[in-house]
Amino acid sequence: MTPLQKDAMKELASIGTGHAASALSGLVGKHVNMAVPEVEQLNLEEVASHFGDPESPVCAILSRCEKMVPSNLVFIMPEEDARELAEEMLGLLNVPLDLANRAEIAESALAEAGNIILGAFMSALGDMLQVNLPLSVPAVAHDMLGAIMDIMIAIFGVSGDTAFLVSTPLTFPENTDRIFSGKVLLVPDPQALEGFFGLLGVA
Amino acid sequence: MKTAGEVSTQSRNVGMGDLHSARPPEKLYTLGLGSCLALVLYDTRAEIAAMAHIMLPKSPSDAKAEKPGKFADTAIPKLLEVLEESGADRRRIRAKVAGGAKMFNIASSSPLMAIGQQNIQAVKEGLKAHGIPLEAEDTGGSRGRSVTFDTTSWTMQVRTIGEGTKTL
Secondary structure, eight states: OOHHHHHHHHHHHHHHHHHHHHHHHHHHTSOOEEOOOEEEEEEGGGHHHHTSOTTSEEEEEEEEEOSSSOEEEEEEEEHHHHHHHHHHHHHHTTOOTTOTTHHHHHHHHHHHHHHHHHHHHHHHHHHHHTSOOOOOOOEEEEEEHHHHHHHHHHHHHTTOSEEEEEEEEEEOTTOOSSOOOEEEEEEEOTTHHHHHHHHHTOO | OOOTTOOGGGEEEOOTTOEEEEOTTOEEEEEEESSOEEEEEEETTTTEEEEEEEOBSSOOTTOOTTOGGGBHHHHHHHHHHHHHHTTOOGGGOEEEEEEOOOOOOOOOSOGGGGHHHHHHHHHHHHHHHTTOOEEEEEEOSSOOEEEEEETTTTEEEEEETTTEEEEO
16 A cells, blocks of 8 residues: 555545544534544454454444445444443433333444444545445444454455554543543455545545 | 463463464463354374464465465364374364354345354364364354363363353
């Protein structure tokens, strides 16, 4: 990958995550800060530990785009942050604390959050690239970080020993007690990179 | 979890696509397996075990040979080679395997989203083709696993979030 291609991918992720951040902000009624996207090319065996303890519990919402630039799009956060996000959403909806199926509602709130955040990301990319990039219905998983990353990494294993992804951290600056640390990951299938470069005019 | 007196060389992490062997009292482990598999072949008499952290069922024909542990079809012959070089007898070699979960229940036309199941199938077919009995397995499902193989008891400990630890 050339420096120009790397910058183009960064820019793309920056625009996508900007839209994702405002979508998240709208959901919880709070300001959301976005860091500068990081374009990462990692050896397969170091991917999991790069993002933290491979056994740490995380919540990940994954959606897939199969058109033009086949990619996985993931909103990933520590499990406690996912609970916090769900609580914020349920609070705004005035869902009673003692409601019997509250956990179930929290779960669909997370899926919906993922849907909105990832949808905002991908439609911003589509607008910029002037193509339609439909996303699949998102799937939510709560599990170990390493296990969640496996499937994304396996896709790269077919063609090589390195994985490529763009990661952008999101935080709520108003929360002072603890820092919310969600990340939007764009993980293009290996063959999709050329597609991105073509559409970006940096092939 | 490490205890104070434990020497680090007694536990060896088998990273993605890696393959390592161990002798008693060493342990082989791998953390946070999703669709990947931890396949262990061992010979208790020769006191040798080896673990492969398998990512994919089949190697592409142009695959670089330096990571045979990455694919089921190259990992099994390599594990056998490593064990036999360490004095194992093919007739005594047994296998245990864990992993191959489907982490996301997602509708996708990409066969890669169901890679866990393909990994399990490839390992089972490979073991059968080489005549290696599969002693125990904890495969499939939708939970991630951490796997440790203990060469003193020749058992595999499988940890999940929410379901605790089971011993194979």
